[in-house]
Amino acid sequence: MPISNNLLFFSVFILILILLSPCPSATATTSEAEALLKWKNGLHYPTTHSLLPSWNLLPSSANSTSPSTNSSHSSCCQWTGIVCNTFGSVTEINLTGSNLKGTLQYFNFSSFPNILSFDLSNNSLSGSIPPQISNFSRLTHLSLSQNQLSGNIPFEIGMLGSLEVFWVSRNNLTGSIPVSIGNLSSLTFLSLYENKIVGAIPQGVGQLSSLMVLYLYSNHLSGPIPASIGNLSKLSELSPCPSATATTSEAPLLKWKNSLHKPTTHSLLPSSNLLPSSTNSTSPSTNSSHSSCCQWIGIVCNEFGSVTKINLASSNLKGTLQYFNFSSFPNLHSLDLSNNSLYGSIPSQISNLSRVITFPDLGSNQLSGNIPPEVGMLVSLEEFSLYDNSLSGSIPTSIGNLSSLTALGLYMNNITGSIPPEVGQLNSLLSLSLSRNYLSGPILASIGNLSKLFNLNLYENNNVGSIPQEFVGGITGNWGKCRKLGSLKMSNNKITGRIPSDLGNAAKLRVIDLSKNLMVGEIPKELGKLKLLFNLKLNNNSLSGKVPTELGMLSELKEVDLSTNNLSGPIPEQLEQCSKLLKLNLRNNRFRGNVPHQIGNLQSLENLDISENVLTGQLENVHCYFV
Numbered sequence: 001m002p003i004s005n006n007l008l009f010f011s012v013f014i015l016i017l018i019l020l021s022p023c024p025s026a027t028a029t030t031s032e033a034e035a036l037l038k039w040k041n042g043l044h045y046p047t048t049h050s051l052l053p054s055w056n057l058l059p060s061s062a063n064s065t066s067p068s069t070n071s072s073h074s075s076c077c078q079w080t081g082i083v084c085n086t087f088g089s090v091t092e093i094n095l096t097g098s099n100l101k102g103t104l105q106y107f108n109f110s111s112f113p114n115i116l117s118f119d120l121s122n123n124s125l126s127g128s129i130p131p132q133i134s135n136f137s138r139l140t141h142l143s144l145s146q147n148q149l150s151g152n153i154p155f156e157i158g159m160l161g162s163l164e165v166f167w168v169s170r171n172n173l174t175g176s177i178p179v180s181i182g183n184l185s186s187l188t189f190l191s192l193y194e195n196k197i198v199g200a201i202p203q204g205v206g207q208l209s210s211l212m213v214l215y216l217y218s219n220h221l222s223g224p225i226p227a228s229i230g231n232l233s234k235l236s237e238l239s240p241c242p243s244a245t246a247t248t249s250e251a252p253l254l255k256w257k258n259s260l261h262k263p264t265t266h267s268l269l270p271s272s273n274l275l276p277s278s279t280n281s282t283s284p285s286t287n288s289s290h291s292s293c294c295q296w297i298g299i300v301c302n303e304f305g306s307v308t309k310i311n312l313a314s315s316n317l318k319g320t321l322q323y324f325n326f327s328s329f330p331n332l333h334s335l336d337l338s339n340n341s342l343y344g345s346i347p348s349q350i351s352n353l354s355r356v357i358t359f360p361d362l363g364s365n366q367l368s369g370n371i372p373p374e375v376g377m378l379v380s381l382e383e384f385s386l387y388d389n390s391l392s393g394s395i396p397t398s399i400g401n402l403s404s405l406t407a408l409g410l411y412m413n414n415i416t417g418s419i420p421p422e423v424g425q426l427n428s429l430l431s432l433s434l435s436r437n438y439l440s441g442p443i444l445a446s447i448g449n450l451s452k453l454f455n456l457n458l459y460e461n462n463n464v465g466s467i468p469q470e471f472v473g474g475i476t477g478n479w480g481k482c483r484k485l486g487s488l489k490m491s492n493n494k495i496t497g498r499i500p501s502d503l504g505n506a507a508k509l510r511v512i513d514l515s516k517n518l519m520v521g522e523i524p525k526e527l528g529k530l531k532l533l534f535n536l537k538l539n540n541n542s543l544s545g546k547v548p549t550e551l552g553m554l555s556e557l558k559e560v561d562l563s564t565n566n567l568s569g570p571i572p573e574q575l576e577q578c579s580k581l582l583k584l585n586l587r588n589n590r591f592r593g594n595v596p597h598q599i600g601n602l603q604s605l606e607n608l609d610i611s612e613n614v615l616t617g618q619l620e621n622v623h624c625y626f627v
Contacts, residue, residue: 032090033057033076035111043102052098054080085114092117096143103127109135117141121167124148129168134159143167145191150174153197158183165189169215173197182207188234191215203228211235233327253293253310260319302331309334313361320344321367327352334359338385345369346386351377363387363409370394371410376401385409387433392416395434400425407431411457419444431455435489443495454484459513460492484508491515491537498522499538504529513537515561523562525550532556539563539585546570552577563587563609571610573598581605588612 037057045051055076077084083092090112100123109132118136121143128151129144136142140162149171157166158180164187173195181190182204188211197219205214206228212235229235294301300309308331317340326349333356343366351374353360358380367389375384376398383406391413399408400422407430408423415437423432424446431454432447439461447453485506495517503512504526510533519541527533528550534557543565551557552574559582560575568590575584576598584599587609594617595610 031111033079035108036076036079036082036093039104039107042106043100051100052080052095054078083117089114091115092119094119095123096120097122099123100125104130104133109133112136113138115139119143120147122146126150128152129154129157129173131156133157136160138162140186141165145169145171147171152176153178153181153192155180157181160184161186163187164210167191168195170194176200177202177205179204181205184208186210189213192219194218196220198222201225201229205229206231208232209234253296253299256324259323260317306331308332311336312340313337314339316340317342321347321350326350329353332357336361337365338362339364341366343367346372346375346391348372348374350374353378356380358382358404361385363389365389367391371396371415373398375399378402379404381405382428383407383409386413388412390414394418395420395423397422399423402426404428406452407433409433410437411435413437415439418442419447421446423447424449426450427452429453430484433457435459435461437461443490452484454508455487456485457487457489458493459489486532487511489513490517493517495519499524499527499543501526503527506530507532509533510556511535514541516540519543522546523548523551523567527551528553530554534558534580537561539565541565543567547572549574551575554578555580557581559583561585562589565589567591570594571596571599571615575599576601578602579604583607585609586613591615 034057037055040052040055043051057076075084075088076082076090077088081093081095081098082090083094085091091114093112093115094117096119100120103126105127107130109130115136116138118139119141122145125144125147126149129149131154133142133154134156137160139160142160142163142165145167146169149168150173152175153168153173155178157178161183163184166184166187166189169191170193173192174197176199177192177197179202181187182202185208187208190205190208190211190213193215194217199221200223201216201221203226205211206226209232211232214229214235293299293307294305298310298312298315299307300311302308307329310329310332311334313336317337320343322344324347326347332353335353335357336359338361342362346362346367346369350360350372357378359382360378361383363385364387367386368391370393371386371391373396375381376396379401381402382404384402385407387409388411391410392415394417395410395415397420399405399420403426405426406428408426409431411433412435415434417439418441419434419439421444423429424444427450429450430452432450433455435457436459439458443458447456483506486508487510488503488506489511491513492515495514497519498521499514499519501524503509504524507530509530512527512530512533513535515537516539519538521543522545523538523543525548527536528548531554533554536551536554536557536559539561540563543562544567546569547562547567549572551560552572555578557578558580560578561583563585564587566589567586570593571586571591573596575581576596579602581602582604583606585607588611591610591613593615595615599605599608
């Protein structure tokens with residue numbers, strides 16, 4: 001019996017709920033239809049045809065008494081431009097290009113509780129946007145563009161918390177952008193271009209974290225773009241002027257500029273101000289000329305207004321790269337920030353630089369920390385310059401991924417560890433400069449496989465071990481692969497072993513500097529085959545034996561330094577044939593015999609040092625400084 005009573009009570013409760021529940025399709029549809037008709041009646045009718053002829057609440061025939069027929073005509077869901085949900089309530093009004101002429105004064109915004117999309121674009125509507133538009137509480141799409149609307153954008157627009165798309169471009173709107181726009185956290189598209197809007201861009205725009213498109217051009221805005229816009233990671237189109245619709249770079253550049261230390265004596269990058277400073281400026285051409293970063297000093301754009309080159313070398317910049325938005329420059333080929341006072345680490349986000357970046361130069365700054373391994377993701381890199389900084393840590397192995405790299409400049413840093421074997425994979429490398437670091441370990445044999453290598457600088461490190469035979473060639477023929485090598489600098493290391501004779505096969509060598517190492521053995525006569533050699537420095541080693549007479553065949557030789565070795569025998573008279581010789585240093589060796597008089601015939605010789613040897617005789621016709 002208790003079960004039966006409970007069941008009866010539950011049934012009565014359900015019945016009461018059903019009786020008290022309203023019918024959404026009957027009441028809601030009727031009120032929405034009446035609101036639409038009232039607004040239609042306030043519009044100006046065209047003279048040539050009927051305005052929205054399907055908008056008729058009651059059946060056209062008075063004789064029709066069928067309830068079903070009457071019901072079908074009572075619903076506005078069948079009207080042109082109207083879309084309803086399953087309950088018959090209006091969710092979309094799309095009357096774009098419908099030749100509407102009138103105002104929004106009689107539009108009852110509160111009659112549409114379920115509306116999601118409201119599109120009246122491309123008509124001839126005039127007057128202001130009523131503040132009652134805030135009653136569209138669920139609205140996601142609002143388009144009133146290409147009309148004749150005037151007045152301010154109402155502050156109440158910020159109450160549309162679900163709004164995703166807001167288009168009011170190509171009207172006659174005035175006043176400023178309401179600060180309440182910053183409340184629209186779901187907004188993805190904001191288009192206000194071609195109006196008469198004045199004032200500054202509100203800081204709240206930088207809070208629109210979902211924003212993808214921002215069109216503000218052809219207005220009378222003043223002041224800089226807020227740096228906070230640089231935080232909008234989803235922003236893909238920022239168009240302050242018609243000629244820059246493809247660029248999103250202004251705000252990120254301004255944000256970074258604002259983070260830098262301002263000099264006390266002058267303005268920092270004075271050209272980088274997006275909008276005219278005077279609010280009295282009404283000329284569209286003036287506004288446009290200031291709107292694109294393509295006009296800024298150091299910025300180069302392509303024909304679509306997208307930044308392709310940033311060159312701010314020697315610009316007195318002081319600050320970090322922390323706020324530099326690397327991902328905002330999809331077409332950037334070249335980034336040159338060299339010779340400034342930038343400090344801090346290189347952000348790992350440098351990997352977000354476009355895959356077309358070929359030339360980043362951050363040399364001659366005060367950067368510190370490790371080279372991030374993410375640089376290996378910049379697969380189009382051709383030249384990478386980080387020289388003259390305070391970088392530490394080791395060279396990342398990911399550097400081996402840069403198959404297009406032609407020049408790597410890491411000299412004058414505090415880099416430690418060994419040269420990673422992956423460097424030997426850089427088959428396009430022309431120049432490798434790692435000098436003045438704290439590198440240690442052997443010199444890679446795989447470097448001998450870099451057939452295009454022209455310049456190799458490893459001097460003033462702590463490299464140990466001998467120059468591997470694979471590196472210089474020999475019977476393996478590997479040295480023949482390096483026939484383009486023009487400069488070999490490995491001074492100030494701890495390199496041991498002999499100078500390989502196969503070095504003479506690198507026919508394009510112009511500079512050899514193996515000074516201040518621990519090398520032994522004789523100077524190979526094969527060096528006499530290097531017809532282009534003009535600088536030979538082998539000083540401060542433990543070389544022994546005679547100086548090969550073949551060195552006299554080097555007609556381009558300008559500087560020879562063989563000092564502080566254990567060289568012996570006579571000074572070869574064949575050096576007379578080196579007619580371009582400017583400096584000859586043979587000091588602190590074991591040379592014996594007479595000083596060859598032919599040395600006095602070297603008309604170009606400016607500096608001669610043969611002290612601390614066991615020489616006799618005297619020089620005649622000497623035209624140089626004699627030590």
